[in-house]
Amino acid sequence: MAAASSTKGEMEKMGIEQLKAVKEQADLEVNLLQDSLNNIRTATSRLDSASAALHDLSLRPQGKKMLVPLTASLYVPGTLDDADKVLVDIGTGYFVEKTMEEGKDYCERKINLLKSNFDQLLEVATKKKSVADDAGMILQAKLKQLSTPTS
Template sequence: MEEVSKLSVDQIRQVKDQVDGELSVLQDSVNNIRTAANRFEMAAKALQNLSQHPNGKKLLVPLTASLYVPGTLQDVEKVLIDVGTGYYIEKSVTDGKDYCDRKINFLKANHEKLMEVASEKRNVAEQVNMVLQAKLRQVMASK
């Protein structure tokens, strides 16, 4: 932080803006990871629920978050897993649940790492802000 205190007020503001921008991106990433983990947790619960229903059971199939169509279960032993970029893999319900659990664990590990980085970045932002405030006080006192 000693290097920052040697900068002009405008330069310190630029550093502050950059750090704030990086912090904002990190927060967005943390939120996206949390959302993705929640989706995989919901998918794992849905798979658990699906395995308890018999073939031929009538149900509503979600097309969107608010649009459902009637459907009938044909095979409760196999599911299609969206592995990204429009690719799907057929797996057993157990393998599908294992896939979701692996993804959840991976996302939670990344979430923890990002939280640490965000915390460090928050500390840097606070320090830069303190240096900026001190520099502004110094400029005002010299006028």
């Protein structure tokens, strides 16, 4: 908190244009961090779905007829050949064959990593939001002080 109060003290010494620039920069950073947080939420949701699909697939017997997704809206009929081996998308179009347990473990590790990154980004975003709010309040006070006529 001492760092935040010293930053606030520094902002009180700034001119109006500098305060506007600080507020705009902090607001921009907050928006970028919010976008990153939303992307992490989306990725976590997809990994949760993949983990649930792996669990469901592991319960199906070999030779089971099923629909195989080619795209989000296109499915083709197929037969489950070997439920113990799965292809895991490790990014940028690369897939690795893993056992079912290794695939589940991969999903869990990625989910834990994303949750850790989410918590760290949330902390940074909260601090940036606080800086933007402080800059806005100080800016408003200075503008009000300028507009108030002194007798």
